[in-house]
Amino acid sequence: ARRDGLAVEAREDAARRIAEIVLSRPEIAKADLVSAYWPIRSEVDVRPLIAALRDRGQAVALPQVTPDGLVFRLAAEGDALSPGGFGLSEPGPDAPVVDPRVLLVPLAAFDRRGHRIGYGKGYYDRALARLDAQGRALAIGIAFAAQETPVVPDGPHDRPLDGIVTEAGLIHPTGD
Structure with a gap:
């Protein structure tokens, strides 16, 4: 992915701006x-953002991959995370399952319509x-910003994002 080619300092600066x-x-x-989400591979490191949300008094959930799909579990500061599917770090099985209304979604690539490429399993959709x-x-x-691509192929079950935040700013998807 294009994000892999970004220098460490550029990635850190971009993550702060995001x-x-x-x-x-x-x-x-x-x-x-x-x-x-807890970052894997070369995803934007949102751990400082998670800390800032908690500092504001907002609860944070993290996804957990289950045989039935993604569930979201509360992840309080200091809670131990466990290794999960796809190399994810997930809250433990005792963490409460929640249904978030606001989600920060990782991706491999995106287009201006709000479509994303994840890791191909359709969990987020x-x-x-x-x-x-x-x-x-x-x-x-x-x-x-380097992850933007002209067109992401999409299917009938692909749910467009409501926005994409990069270090260059907030993109309001066109939806077409």
């Missing part, structure tokens, strides 16, 4: 609970469909 943008968004600030059944959840992609 965190500033996310934290400045009113729709994020008013959420009692925000689902984030299915989880968002389940959450959207209770009223549309706010799904914000988190990426480096």
Whole structure:
């Protein structure tokens, strides 16, 4: 992925800028609970953003891969994380399962329509469909600007993101 070629300092600077943008968004600030992710591979490191959300008094959930798909579990500061599927670090089985209304979503690539490429299993699309059944959840992609691509192939079950935050700013998807 193009993000792999970014220098460490550039990645850290970009992650700080992304965190500033996310934290400045009113729709994020008013959420009692925000689902984030623990970074793997060369994903944007949102761990400082998670700490900032908690410092503001917001609860944070992290995804857990199960045989039935993604579930989201509360992840309080200091909670031990366990190794999970795909190299993920996940909350333990005793952490409460929650249904977040605001999600920060990792991705490998995105386009201006709000479509994303994940890791090919459709976990987030299915989880968002389940959450959207209770009223549309706010799904914000988190990426480096270098991950933008002209067109991401999409299918009937692909759920576009409501926004994408990169170090260059917030992208409002066109949806077409």
